[in-house]
Amino acid sequence: MTHIVVIGAGQAGASLVAKLRSEGFDGDITLIGAEKVPPYQRPPLSKAYLLGEMAQERLYLRPADFYAANNITLRLDTRVVAIDPAAKTVTLTGEDVIGYDELALTTGAHPRTLPRAVGGMLNNVFCVRDLADADAMAPAFVAGKRVLIIGGGYIGLEAAAVASKRGLKVTLIEMADRILQRVAAPETSDYFRDLHRSHGVDIREGVGLEMLLGEDQVTGARLTHGDTLQLDLAVVGIGITPATILAESAGLDVDNGITTDTLGRTSDPHIWAAGDCASCLFHGQRIRLESVGNAIDQAEAVACNMLGKGAPYDPKPWFWSDQYDCKLQIAGLNLGYTAVYVRKGDAPGVQSNWYYKGDTLIAVDAMNDPRNYMIGKRLIEAGRSPTPARITDPATDMKALLKP
Incomplete structure (x- = not known):
C-alpha cells in the first residue's frame, strides 16, 4: 500500500488521516476538501462561533501546519467529480486525476433545503451546516430582528437559543406534534419547550411552513394554519441527508448512507467510509450516526482496518447539545x-x-x-x-x- 486518498476534510476525514500517521503508516496520504479552510469543528458554528465567542482559528481541528508536518497532502477548495473503482482513480474538478491504493469516503452530509417554490432561494434564508453558512448568517443576527426557525430538531433549537441570546424575536415552527419528536421522548421535548419559552421563544408545534414571502429578500411567512408572520430572516433546520452521490455514481451500495461492513469497508474492497455519510451495523440494525463522537471513533477504526487490524467497529453512541x-x-x-x-x-x-x-x-x-x-x-x-x-x-x- 503506497497511497491512501481520503475524500472529505471534515471531522471524520481529519481524524482518519491523523490516525493513519499515529499508527505508523508511512505511505502517501491525500486529504481532499471542498472548502477553502482546513478541517474544523462544526458544532460551535451554531453556538459559540455564531455568538461571536470563538474565532475562526479556534475552530480548526489541528494547527494549519499539522498536515505538512505529517506529510499529508491537503487539497482544499477542491471537488471530486468521479471515482473509477476499476482504475482506482478519482477525478477532480479540472480533470486532474489521482490514483489510489485505498480510498476512504468521509463526505459527510448536506442540509435539507427549502424548495424555490416556497421561497427557499430568497435572501436572508439560511441553513447552518458549514463555515460559509455561519459567516453569511452572522450579520443578520441583530437584536430586534424577527427570525423564523423552521424545524424543531437540535439544529433548529440551537439556532433559536443563539438568536434569543442575541436579542432577536424568535418564532420556531415544527410540523410534527412536538419538537424533537423524531429523536427524543415527550419528557425531553417538554423540558426543552419550557426552556425555550422561558427565554421568550414562540414555539408552535403541529404547524408547518406554507410559503416564505418576499420579492428578493424574505419579509414574511405564511404558515399552514393560516397565520402570517413578518420576518427579517429565516433559518432552516429540517435535517440532513448523507452525501452519497459520488458513492452511488461509483456503483457502491447505498442504504441511508454508504453501506459499510463491520470493518468500515464498502461494497468495493478498496473503498471505505466513515462519519455522517456511512451506514453501519449496530445491534443487528443498519443505522447512520450523526455525531462528532461517531465521526472520530469510526474514522479511527477505519484507519486501523485499512492498515490490516481487522477489528470490527462497535459504535458507542453519544451526543450533546448546548442551549442557553x-x-x-x-x-x-x-x-x-x-x-x-x-x-x-x-x-x-x-x-x-x-x-x-x-x-x-x-x-x-x-x-x-x-x-x-x-x-x-x-x-x-x-x-x-x-x-x-x-x-x-x-x-x-x-x-x-x-x-x-
Whole structure:
C-alpha cells in the first residue's frame, strides 16, 4: 500500500488521516476538501462561533501546519467529480486525476433545503451546516430582528437559543406534534419547550411552513394554519441527508448512507467510509450516526482496518447539545424504547430521562446532569439495567449502580 486518498476534510476525514500517521503508516496520504479552510469543528458554528465567542482559528481541528508536518497532502477548495473503482482513480474538478491504493469516503452530509417554490432561494434564508453558512448568517443576527426557525430538531433549537441570546424575536415552527419528536421522548421535548419559552421563544408545534414571502429578500411567512408572520430572516433546520452521490455514481451500495461492513469497508474492497455519510451495523440494525463522537471513533477504526487490524467497529453512541445554559448529554440510542423514567436533580433544571426497551436500559438524556450521564453511559456499555424504581428513587446512590 503506497497511497491512501481520503475524500472529505471534515471531522471524520481529519481524524482518519491523523490516525493513519499515529499508527505508523508511512505511505502517501491525500486529504481532499471542498472548502477553502482546513478541517474544523462544526458544532460551535451554531453556538459559540455564531455568538461571536470563538474565532475562526479556534475552530480548526489541528494547527494549519499539522498536515505538512505529517506529510499529508491537503487539497482544499477542491471537488471530486468521479471515482473509477476499476482504475482506482478519482477525478477532480479540472480533470486532474489521482490514483489510489485505498480510498476512504468521509463526505459527510448536506442540509435539507427549502424548495424555490416556497421561497427557499430568497435572501436572508439560511441553513447552518458549514463555515460559509455561519459567516453569511452572522450579520443578520441583530437584536430586534424577527427570525423564523423552521424545524424543531437540535439544529433548529440551537439556532433559536443563539438568536434569543442575541436579542432577536424568535418564532420556531415544527410540523410534527412536538419538537424533537423524531429523536427524543415527550419528557425531553417538554423540558426543552419550557426552556425555550422561558427565554421568550414562540414555539408552535403541529404547524408547518406554507410559503416564505418576499420579492428578493424574505419579509414574511405564511404558515399552514393560516397565520402570517413578518420576518427579517429565516433559518432552516429540517435535517440532513448523507452525501452519497459520488458513492452511488461509483456503483457502491447505498442504504441511508454508504453501506459499510463491520470493518468500515464498502461494497468495493478498496473503498471505505466513515462519519455522517456511512451506514453501519449496530445491534443487528443498519443505522447512520450523526455525531462528532461517531465521526472520530469510526474514522479511527477505519484507519486501523485499512492498515490490516481487522477489528470490527462497535459504535458507542453519544451526543450533546448546548442551549442557553443547559448542556444536554445523550448516551445510547433510544430506538424502540417502550418506557421513559425521569430522575429529577437537586437543583432546578437538572434532570435525566432514562429509556428502557422492556427491562433493558438503552439510552439516557441528561440535562445539566453530567454525573448521571456518565453513570448511564457506563451502565449501557456494560449491558447493565437497574430497575426503574431504583433510577427514580431520590434516595438511590446512583454511583452504587455501577458496582457488581
